[in-house]
Every structure is written in structure tokens, then in C-alpha cells.
Amino acid sequence: MAKFMQDGASSHRSKTTKKYLLKKNIPLFDHPPNSPDLNPIEKVWGEMKRRMREKNLIFRGFQDLVDQIQIEWDNIEEEFINS
Secondary structure (H helix, E strand, O other), X not given: OOOEOOOOOHHHHOHHHHHHHHHOOOOEOOOOOOOOXXXXXXXXXXXXXXXXXXXXXXXOOHHHHHHHHHHHHHHOXXXXXXX
């Protein structure tokens, strides 16, 4: 069975969120609150954001943003992913 993973964000730890997840019987991945980042995609998103900021891009609409995200995604090197 798949499990839902959360980080330590306050919205994830709130009583309301915990109650909702329990009510909906959504299983959580149990890990220590101070564990290292176990979600490698976070580092990829961070790198993509850094690259886009460096270009000082101006988007004329949502599709421009989506297109640039796709470009940056395609340009992430395999070595970066493997690291």
C-alpha cells in the first residue's frame, strides 16, 4: 500500500490536517521530524528555480511559465540527478 509523505511544515502537523488524514484513512510514511530530506525531487525543484531566477525571466502568461519549466526540466543534467 502506498503511503503519503509529509515534511515538517506546520500545516502538515496541524490538528486539522492530522484529523482529516485519520478520518480519510490515509496512511503516512513514518519518519523522524528532524530527518534529512528524503524527497530527492525537492533538490531538483530548487535547482530549477535557481536557474530560472538567474535568467530574470518575464512571463507573458501561464503557458510561458509552463514552457520555461519544461526547458529547465529538460536541461537538468543526469549527473545532478544522480548526486
